[in-house]
Amino acid sequence: MNEPPEPISPYEAIPIRLRVNGELRSGAVEPRRTLADFLREELSLTGTHLGCEHGVCGACTVLVDGEPARSCLLLAVQVNGAEVRTIEGLAVAGELSPLQSAMRDQHGFQCGFCTPGFLMQIQALLEERRALSEAEVREELSGNLCRCTGYESIVRGVMAALGSGADG
Amino acid sequence: MAERSPVGGGGAARFVGASVQRGEDLRLLRGQGRYVDDVRLPGMLHAAFVRSPLAHARVVGVVTEAARRARGVVAVFDGEEIARLARPRASIPGGTDDGGPPVYTLLATDKVRLVGDPVALVVAESRYLAEDACELVEVRYEALPAVVSAEQALDPKSPPIFEDLGGNVIYGPTTKAYGDLAGTFARADLVVQAKISQHRQQNVPMEGRGIVASFDPETGELLVHAATQGVNTTRAALAAQLGLAAEKVRVLAGDIGGSFGLKFGISREEVACAAASRALGRPVRWIEDRGENLTVSGQAREESFEVEAAVTREGEILGMRVQMVVDAGAYPGLAPMVVDSVREMIPGPYRLQALEFSATVAVTNKASYVAYRGPWAAETFVRERMVDLVATELGLDPLEVRLRNVARRGEPPLRMVTGPPLAGITARESLERMAELIDLPEFRRRQAAARREGRYLGVGFATYLEPAPGPRSPDSPPDPGELEHQRMRLEADGTLSVFTAQMPHGQGHETTLAQIAADQFGVDWEQVRVVVGDSSLSPAGFGTGGSRFATMAGGATLHAARELRSKVLEVAAQLLDTGPERLAIVGGLVVGEGAPAGGLQLAELAAAAERGLLPVGTDSRLEAEVTFDGGESGWSGGTHCALVEVDCDTGRVRVERYLVVEDCGEMINPAIVEGQVRGGVAQGLGAVLLERSAYDPDGQYLSGSFMDYLLPTATDVPHIEIEHLETVRLDPDVNFRGVGEGGMIVAPPTLCNAIADALAPLGARITEQHLPPSRLLELIGTIGG
Numbered sequence: 038m039n040e041p042p043e044p045i046s047p048y049e050a051i052p053i054r055l056r057v058n059g060e061l062r063s064g065a066v067e068p069r070r071t072l073a074d075f076l077r078e079e080l081s082l083t084g085t086h087l088g089c090e091h092g093v094c095g096a097c098t099v100l101v102d103g104e105p106a107r108s109c110l111l112l113a114v115q116v117n118g119a120e121v122r123t124i125e126g127l128a129v130a131g132e133l134s135p136l137q138s139a140m141r142d143q144h145g146f147q148c149g150f151c152t153p154g155f156l157m158q159i160q161a162l163l164e165e166r167r168a169l170s171e172a173e174v175r176e177e178l179s180g181n182l183c184r185c186t187g188y189e190s191i192v193r194g195v196m197a198a199l200g201s202g203a204d205g
Numbered sequence: 206m207a208e209r210s211p212v213g214g215g216g217a218a219r220f221v222g223a224s225v226q227r228g229e230d231l232r233l234l235r236g237q238g239r240y241v242d243d244v245r246l247p248g249m250l251h252a253a254f255v256r257s258p259l260a261h262a263r264v265v266g267v268v269t270e271a272a273r274r275a276r277g278v279v280a281v282f283d284g285e286e287i288a289r290l291a292r293p294r295a296s297i298p299g300g301t302d303d304g305g306p307p308v309y310t311l312l313a314t315d316k317v318r319l320v321g322d323p324v325a326l327v328v329a330e331s332r333y334l335a336e337d338a339c340e341l342v343e344v345r346y347e348a349l350p351a352v353v354s355a356e357q358a359l360d361p362k363s364p365p366i367f368e369d370l371g372g373n374v375i376y377g378p379t380t381k382a383y384g385d386l387a388g389t390f391a392r393a394d395l396v397v398q399a400k401i402s403q404h405r406q407q408n409v410p411m412e413g414r415g416i417v418a419s420f421d422p423e424t425g426e427l428l429v430h431a432a433t434q435g436v437n438t439t440r441a442a443l444a445a446q447l448g449l450a451a452e453k454v455r456v457l458a459g460d461i462g463g464s465f466g467l468k469f470g471i472s473r474e475e476v477a478c479a480a481a482s483r484a485l486g487r488p489v490r491w492i493e494d495r496g497e498n499l500t501v502s503g504q505a506r507e508e509s510f511e512v513e514a515a516v517t518r519e520g521e522i523l524g525m526r527v528q529m530v531v532d533a534g535a536y537p538g539l540a541p542m543v544v545d546s547v548r549e550m551i552p553g554p555y556r557l558q559a560l561e562f563s564a565t566v567a568v569t570n571k572a573s574y575v576a577y578r579g580p581w582a583a584e585t586f587v588r589e590r591m592v593d594l595v596a597t598e599l600g601l602d603p604l605e606v607r608l609r610n611v612a613r614r615g616e617p618p619l620r621m622v623t624g625p626p627l628a629g630i631t632a633r634e635s636l637e638r639m640a641e642l643i644d645l646p647e648f649r650r651r652q653a654a655a656r657r658e659g660r661y662l663g664v665g666f667a668t669y670l671e672p673a674p675g676p677r678s679p680d681s682p683p684d685p686g687e688l689e690h691q692r693m694r695l696e697a698d699g700t701l702s703v704f705t706a707q708m709p710h711g712q713g714h715e716t717t718l719a720q721i722a723a724d725q726f727g728v729d730w731e732q733v734r735v736v737v738g739d740s741s742l743s744p745a746g747f748g749t750g751g752s753r754f755a756t757m758a759g760g761a762t763l764h765a766a767r768e769l770r771s772k773v774l775e776v777a778a779q780l781l782d783t784g785p786e787r788l789a790i791v792g793g794l795v796v797g798e799g800a801p802a803g804g805l806q807l808a809e810l811a812a813a814a815e816r817g818l819l820p821v822g823t824d825s826r827l828e829a830e831v832t833f834d835g836g837e838s839g840w841s842g843g844t845h846c847a848l849v850e851v852d853c854d855t856g857r858v859r860v861e862r863y864l865v866v867e868d869c870g871e872m873i874n875p876a877i878v879e880g881q882v883r884g885g886v887a888q889g890l891g892a893v894l895l896e897r898s899a900y901d902p903d904g905q906y907l908s909g910s911f912m913d914y915l916l917p918t919a920t921d922v923p924h925i926e927i928e929h930l931e932t933v934r935l936d937p938d939v940n941f942r943g944v945g946e947g948g949m950i951v952a953p954p955t956l957c958n959a960i961a962d963a964l965a966p967l968g969a970r971i972t973e974q975h976l977p978p979s980r981l982l983e984l985i986g987t988i989g990g
Contacts, residue, residue, distance in 0.1 A: 048276070069333065083243035084236020086462070088411045089495040093911035096411060124236030137234040141226050144876040147884065148711030149233030150240065150411040150462030175919040182911070184411050184463050185711045186880055187887030188919040 053117040057082070058126030066113040072106075073097045075113035076123060084124040085153050088182065095181035098154035099123050105161045124153040127160065136160060136198045145194035147185035155181050159195050169199060220720035220730045224876035227716045228731065229460075229709075239459035241415040241432045242492045249417065250279055252478050252491035253335035255325040255342045256501070257317035260353070260570035260904025261366065262346035264313055267325055272341040277334030280485055281342065282326045282477070284312035290480035291446050294473065294536075307367035307375065307568075309536060311446075311477045317346070318366050318535035319570050320906050321501035326477050328489055351570045351904035355509065355532040358567035366535065366568045375533065376541045376566035381548060383622045384559030389524030393515035397595050401587050402509040403953075404975040405532070405898040407502070408577050409916060410710075412462020413493035414472055414502055418479035422486040427454045427479060432461050434469050435708050435748015436740040442470045443479055458738035461710030465888070465949075466576030467503055468710070469750060473536075499914050500906050503575030504898045506974075507532040508547075508583045515559075516595050520606040524559035527551065527587070531566040533574040540566040540574045546581035552621040553588050554632035554670055554842065555610040560622055570904040576750070578888060579671075579946035582953070586974060589667035589954035593961060594970075603958065604645060604666055607636055611668070614933070628676040628839065629933040632668050635844040635866040638928065639666065642864055643846055656966060661851045662861075663963025667954040671841040673752035673869070673943030676935065683834045689757035690744035693722065693765040695773055695827035697815055699793065699808030701726055701733045703765070706746025707758045708737055712881065712945065714754060717873045718762045721941075725766035727790030728807070744830075752841065752943025759873060760939035761833035769829035776827065777810055779819050837935035841942040843867030845886070845951045847959040853967070853985055856978030858894060858960060860923040868930035870942040875929070878944050883925045885948020891917040892949075893956045897975050 045051075050065035057080060064079050073090075076082045076099070088096030090109045097108040100122040127134045133141060136159060146152045155178065162169070162177055169177070174195045175188070183191060232238050269281040282290075288310045295308050312323045325342050329335035352358050352366060358373035366373055390396065417430040427449060433439040436456040444451040461468065474491060482489040493502065511528040529547060533540040544564040552560060579585075592610070596603040611633045612618060620626050643664065652662045674687070692704040703718050719733035726733075736742055770790060778785040783799025790796075794804030814825040848861040865882055872878050895915040899907040908914040934940050953974050960981070961971040969984040982988045 067333070077243075081245075082236070083240075084238075086240070086412070087242070089911050091495065091910055091912075094411065094495075124234075128235050133231075133234060140234055141230045144224065144227065144713075144880055146230070146233065147713070147880055148411065148463040149229070149238050149460055152233055153236055156234070178919040180918075182411065182916050182918065184409055184465070184888070184916065185884045187883035187885075187917075187922045187925060189883050189922070189924060190876075190880055192919060 051114050053114055055116050055118060056120045058122055068112065068114055070113045071109055072099070072111040072113050072116055073108035076108060082123050082125050086150055088151065093182070094151070095158065096151045096154040098157045098181065100157055100161055103161065103164070105158050122157070124156055127156060135201055136163060139198040139201065140194040143190050143194040143197055145191045146183070151181060151183045155183065155191060159198070163198060171196060218724045221724050221873050222871070224874055225716060225720060225730060227713045228719065229713060229715050233460065240412055240462055241417060241430050241459065244417045244430045244490070246417060246419055246488040249488040249490050250328045250330065250485065251332040251335050252481065252489050253327050253332060253339050254323040254474060255327065255339045255344065257313065257320060257322040257324055259317060259346055259348055260320050260351035261318060261349040261364070263316045263349065264324065265345040265347050268343040269325060272327055272338040275334070275338040275341055277330035278327060278338045279330065280328045280481065281338070282481060284310055284314040284324060287312045287326060287477050287480055288314055290484055291476055292448060294446070307370050311473045311480070319501065319572055320904060321497065322535070323474055323477070326481060328481055328485065353569055353571060353900050353902060353904045355530045355567045355569065358532070358569050359530070359565065366570060373568050374565060375537065375568050376544065376564070378563050378565045380561065380563035382561040384524065386524050386526065386559040386561045389559040390515045393523055394518045395516050395598065397514045397516060397598050399512050399591060399594050399972050400509065401512060401590055401972045402974070403506045403583055403586055404973065405504050405507040406577070406892050406896045407499070407504045407898050408465040408467040408575070409498070409914065410463030410465055410467060413495065413498035414468060414475065415492040416475040416478050417488055417490040418482040419488035420483040420486060425453055427483065429454065429456045429479060431456050431458050431471070431475070432468050433458050433471070433708060433748070434464050434710060434750055435706065436738060436743055437706055437745060438469060438747050439471045440740045443476060446476045447480060447483065456740040458708055461708070464710045465578045466580060466750065469576060495911065496909050499909050501572055504534060504572040505575055505577035505580065506582070510583070510587050512587060512591055514591055514595055516599070518599065520595065520599055520601045520609050522555060522557060522592070522595060522610050525557060526561045529562070529564040531564070531574065532569050532571070533566050534569055534571045536573040537566065537568060538573070539576055539580065543580045547584045549623045549625060550581055550584040550670070550672070551588055552623055553585065554612055554627070554630050554668055556612050556618055557622050571900055572898065578885060579950035582950040585667065585669045585950050586954045590957060590972065593958045597965065604636065604640055607666065607668055608633065611636060626676045626678055629935045630670065630840050630842060631868045631930050631933060632670065632842055632844070634930055635842065635868060636668060638866045638930065639844045639846050639864065642866070642928065643848065648848065661853055661963040663849050663851065663959040663961065665847050665955050665957065665959025665962055666844060667951045667958060668844045669842055669947060669951040671752055671943065671947040671950065673841040674756055674835055674838055676839050677835065677837050686747065689761040689833045690746055691758070691761035691765045691833070692744050692828065692830050693769050695769065695807060695811050697808065697811045699732065699806060699811060701728060703733060703735045703762060704742055704744055705735065705737060705758050706743045706748060707754055708748045710749065712749070712754065713874065713877045714758070717877060718758060720873055721759055721762045722766045725763055726770050728793040732793055752945045754945070755869070755873060755941040755943045756835055756838050756939060757833060759941040760836055761831055763939055764833055765829045765831040768831060769827065772824070772829060773810065773827055776814055776819060776823065776825060777805060779823055780810065780813055781805065836939045839870060839933070839935045839940070839942055841867070841869040841944055841947055843930070843947065845955040847955050849956070849959040849963055851960060851963045851981060853987065856981040858976070858981070860890070863923050863925045865925060865927045866930060867927065867944070867947065868932060869944040870932040870940040872929065873941050879927050881944045882927055882948045885946065886925050886952040887917050887922045888949045889952020890922060890956060892953050893974060893976050895921070895977065
């Protein structure tokens, strides 16, 4: 009969390696550490924000292997070996990306707190290279909460970015 | 577009009136903003609070030993320990009419008064460990009956929430009367009565509250990184509560993730963290989580009104009698001030001849009453719902009743019956323009046709005035605390620094003040640096709120830039040996007769002034300081209109069109104005269709997550059409007016009036603000109420 495995201490650090915004990063994290906290606290990538920590507001959205994911609901150990992209990785050589420029042109956001989650969600959308109506864009954004804008300026920014044909 | 007067120095305005891109976005869109949660200090500790699970209870014992021994824990403070480190708070600054205000400690000591009341503070090496240790704090409670409604609180037999108060009334009843009320009721053909209420709702900025407090035992100085609407206000409150000299406290604020009125002054939890930092000699950080934010940060709007309106058959509203009751929650501070504003503003743009207004504020075992975008909004909700109820009663169209009652510029009365001048109001123009935009007769035909098919369309209007900050009153000079102070300096590198006490939290102030300063001074707006968020650099002033920014800070910037320009031209004239009247600043260069061919760079001029190359006696400090009293100021305002369809099978409201005709004077940056309007309307639609801070009969909070407190999403908010009216210029120079609160003030009555219009044939009488599908189905009798 097999002995049950030793339980892992909640405080035991587990080594992880992943690629973040193209750079290879490694760390040792407690099993319960969220991806958001790992990015913010250990990698000092504070551009990813925590708005609810229960997976509803979407402010913490990052791309994990190209797919939008809520970094408050993922554990850092779950992304071992993955490719993670955050808002800090959007600008190209210090210049605003086409998406960021479109958002600036349209006054997309106000306080900036929900911004990282929206931008990463939209980035994934742009990379799908689908033609989308405004109603479809609103549907795609309906999992991200913004309290400042009433969404119209954000939707306009997405339409402008889609119209420019750039994939981000 | 507003007509703009040409300005001196830089020639005609180039940036004011243009939707220039925001300077803030360069950092915010790259993830390089700096919010309080992003601050990291060496040796920083993390705080978490043990909170009450009961709404009303005596605290019999707090046992912290196990938590103190827990992994990573540095300290645990119970309520008594924090009470020895900081002074108690008074519930109502200035006190009540009868007797003193109740005082309370930062953390609960003798009793808890709402679910989530902080009982102990754990400080540990990480937030994870602090939260772990919270689980180990044992608190013994002796439950008391909870008081969960104003109705309960007004019952003299209800258990007192503050024993020293006796009952649960903290203000009133107070009654004030204006005009000949008896006369208007005697002349009335009809008295229309209604009981109108607003429900509890809340700010919910995407970023909650938070603080990093760092006390330096060597110098005795406290450095605080805060999420606040005003660094000076926060500094003053902190210094007072900790017994420190204000000079020993410095408050810094970076980017703020929204606030909507929530982050004024400093909260109990934040002061407790500062006290802990002082006791421990290490930085302490607390970042509120969403559960805490929804449960205890504060809630607003829960007010009910009994209204009687004296009206004529033709729809003239002569007088009103109003009784207001506020459910102010457990530790209210603001409610009496809001009562004063509601009373003063309730006549709105209408020629009301008499008003009797009484108010009572009650404490309950719920979250404390806080300011929320347009805190006095009930005046518009009650008045605009009442206008529609009058119209229904008389069989008149609501738009016609509004036009019949609205004041006209330059015709008596020149003031509201409660006192505020009506100078410059454009309510009538906004109503008339709205009527054109929607083609009301055509809509009524469409509505009638739809009804024959069993479909229910409705149209609703509401008109409002936003005191932003309101016209100068000839008989009451501005309160010294309301003056706007500003400093402006030409730096050695030729940039212009603008120092303001305003504290933007999404409004783009760094951009709009730069636009104004640039036009007046004669530089590019990107050469202007707006300095906010440091109490050691800030001029006096309470910060950002009350829709005051555009007039007050915009005006102060305009005057400071003019003054500094004159000063710089004086200095330039000295250096160039010419007359200042022959020089101008254009595009960042001093040009004119006597200036070098390519112009004199501002940086060169600043360097020369610094090196003392000026004749003795010349004031070489390239700095200006102004105090602005608001000038003639004025109202913002306008009319909103919603066209809706209510699905009587599902109770769902579809907003077909939402239109805004608004007047905020001269727009500084139209894209920012429209962002403020749309954001406010979205919150107002959320309030009516989704949001409610709900409690059960034991005072348990039922809306503690985003699955329960529903915010509008991109699929809930329709396209919002906006038209701007031409301004009335009351002031020779400053005609920018605030626009932050209007959308949220007027959207709820607009939408409720439209829904009421849709459901009129079904006999539903709407006197409340929260109309989710379940409630609409009750009101039309589809399901039992």
